[in-house]
Amino acid sequence: MKYIAEEYNRFRVKYRSTAPAVASFYFTCGGETVSEQFYLPADESGVFESFTEGFLEGRLAFGLFDLRVDVRGDGECVIDDITVSVCEAPEGGTYYIENDVLKVGVELVWGGGLSYYEDKRCRIEGLVNMLNHADTGRLVQQSYYGTHEPPYIRGEFMGNPWSYNPVQGGDRGNCRSKLIDYKVSANSVWVKCRPRDWGKVGSYTYSYMENTYTTDGDMLRVDNVFVDWSGYKHPVATQEVPAFYTVSYLDNFYFYDGDKPWQDEPLQVRRDLIFWPEDWPRHRFPLNKKNTETWAAWCDKDDCGIGLYVPGAQLYVAGRYMHDGTKDPAAGPTNYVAPLYALGIISYKPIRYSYLVTSGKLESIREKFKSRRGFTDNASFRAYNE
Numbered sequence: 001m002k003y004i005a006e007e008y009n010r011f012r013v014k015y016r017s018t019a020p021a022v023a024s025f026y027f028t029c030g031g032e033t034v035s036e037q038f039y040l041p042a043d044e045s046g047v048f049e050s051f052t053e054g055f056l057e058g059r060l061a062f063g064l065f066d067l068r069v070d071v072r073g074d075g076e077c078v079i080d081d082i083t084v085s086v087c088e089a090p091e092g093g094t095y096y097i098e099n100d101v102l103k104v105g106v107e108l109v110w111g112g113g114l115s116y117y118e119d120k121r122c123r124i125e126g127l128v129n130m131l132n133h134a135d136t137g138r139l140v141q142q143s144y145y146g147t148h149e150p151p152y153i154r155g156e157f158m159g160n161p162w163s164y165n166p167v168q169g170g171d172r173g174n175c176r177s178k179l180i181d182y183k184v185s186a187n188s189v190w191v192k193c194r195p196r197d198w199g200k201v202g203s204y205t206y207s208y209m210e211n212t213y214t215t216d217g218d219m220l221r222v223d224n225v226f227v228d229w230s231g232y233k234h235p236v237a238t239q240e241v242p243a244f245y246t247v248s249y250l251d252n253f254y255f256y257d258g259d260k261p262w263q264d265e266p267l268q269v270r271r272d273l274i275f276w277p278e279d280w281p282r283h284r285f286p287l288n289k290k291n292t293e294t295w296a297a298w299c300d301k302d303d304c305g306i307g308l309y310v311p312g313a314q315l316y317v318a319g320r321y322m323h324d325g326t327k328d329p330a331a332g333p334t335n336y337v338a339p340l341y342a343l344g345i346i347s348y349k350p351i352r353y354s355y356l357v358t359s360g361k362l363e364s365i366r367e368k369f370k371s372r373r374g375f376t377d378n379a380s381f382r383a384y385n386e
Contacts, residue, residue: 004064008084009055011064013048015040019075020348022206022229026066029054034061038180039208039229040069040077041348050180056089056109072231072348095182095189101218105129110169111177112191112211113139114222116329117306119359121218124249127327130306130359132245132334136170136177137198140357142209142224143167143243146234146345155199158277162199164232166207173201180208188214206230219368220357221375227350234345240317240338241310241353241381248326248333250298250305253318254362255285261293262370267362276319276336286315292377295369298335299362307365310355312378313339341381353378 004027011025021040028034029052040048052061064084069077093109094116105116115133117140122128132138146164148154155162157172170176180192190212197203210225224242228234253270268285276283287294294313299305317340322333345351354376358368 004082004084006084007060007062008086009052009060010085010087011050011052012083013040013079014081015046015048015077015079016044017042017046017071017075017077019071019073019077020229021069021071021077023070024068025064027052027061027063029059029061033065039206039227041227042075051087053178055087056093056179058089060086072229095184097187097189097213097215099187099215099217102215102220104213104215104220106189106191106213107133107139107169108179108182108191109176110136110139111141111193111195111209112179112182113141113169114213115139117220117357117359119218121360122304124300124304127247127249129329130246130250132247132329132331134330134332134334136174137167137172138245138334139169140244141168141242142195142211142226143198143240144226144345144351145237145239146228146230147232149233152232155197157199164205164230164234165198166195166205166209166226166228167198168193168195168209171196171198171201171203175202178204187216188212218358218360219372221354222357223352223354225350225352228345228347231347236342236344238340238342241313241341242338242355244308244337246298246306246335247329248320248323248331248335250300251320251323251325251335252299252301252303253296253335253337254299255296255316256293257285257287257291259288259290261291262373270318273319274323275321276317283317283319284315285318287313292373294339295366296337296339297362297365298337303362304360305362305365306357306359307369308337308339308355308357309369309372310339310353310378311376312353312381313341315340343381343384346384349384351384352380
């Protein structure tokens with residue numbers, strides 16, 4: 001085992017493994033001994049890179065005193081090399097990608113969830129950011145539901161027992177998820193995090209989430225990867241793909257639910273939705289099995305707003321919380337929609353899916369999604385549990 005005696009905030013591990021493995025890395029930070037877990041998928045020439053805990057606050061780790069590897073299943077894992085370095089933390093914690101039409105903000109301090117979406121053509125007075133980011137649960141982000149059976153110990157939320165629930169931004173106590181890594185290019189940013197367990201306070205899940213955000217004119221594409229390494233046996237659940245929160249001002253919910261998709265048939269609209277856990281059946285919108293026009297939008301009274309297109313979605317849950325019509329993205333009131341898909345998490349097997357986001361007048365949103373309807377069918381959803 002290679003021992004290190006220097007300061008750093010990022011480490012790189014080269015390894016060879018014939019089975020999934022979980023490693024524990026021991027060092028000091030602020031004079032205290034710290035351990036961090038990380039997951040190594042089976043790989044004949046694997047490389048794992050990560051920032052250390054405290055990177056975003058400017059804290060440095062020191063030393064490497066121990067490295068323990070727990071192989072999951074039959075096989076072996078060999079650590080070939082470990083290197084460390086010091087990297088500069090991003091200012092403000094939010095990374096923006098921008099072009100002539102869009103400005104998009106990725107909240108690095110909250111697991112890389114989407115916290116900012118500005119359409120520079122928008123003529124709604126006082127509206128800049130269309131997304132709500134009041135807390136770690138209010139981002140456009142990945143969220144998954146797993147087991148509530150032992151050995152997992154249940155959490156709690158709003159007085160109810162809560163299942164294993166990795167959430168990209170953080171937990172119900174606003175403890176943020178851990179930034180593992182990020183990389184940027186001219187029109188995209190890739191982010192990887194270790195999410196918190198929503199129903200607990202200060203508890204990481206045994207999972208990773210990755211997002212790649214790419215702008216293309218007036219369209220944002222988001223590619224998602226989730227891998228669970230808990231080893232738990234998870235039941236099939238309806239998963240949010242993704243959770244999507246807007247400002248309260250965009251308060252009219254539109255979607256299509258016919259059997260003649262992309263033929264400009266009339267849309268469904270709900271103008272008076274309330275908080276989604278209340279009168280639960282009223283906030284669930286199952287989609288016709290023949291419907292591939294699986295996009296939804298939140299718009300204002302003049303039908304201007306933001307839309308989300310998730311190929312393969314089976315139904316929506318949508319609602320308005322504390323509705324007051326504010327344009328403040330940090331306010332308590334918000335509107336929510338989650339396209340849902342039923343699948344059970346399988347440990348060590350990645351879930352992958354993609355979606356598109358665009359904005360403008362409702363007719364324009366629909367036309368732009370129609371022009372991109374062949375971008376992916378999210379076949380991985382259907383194949384995942386086979």
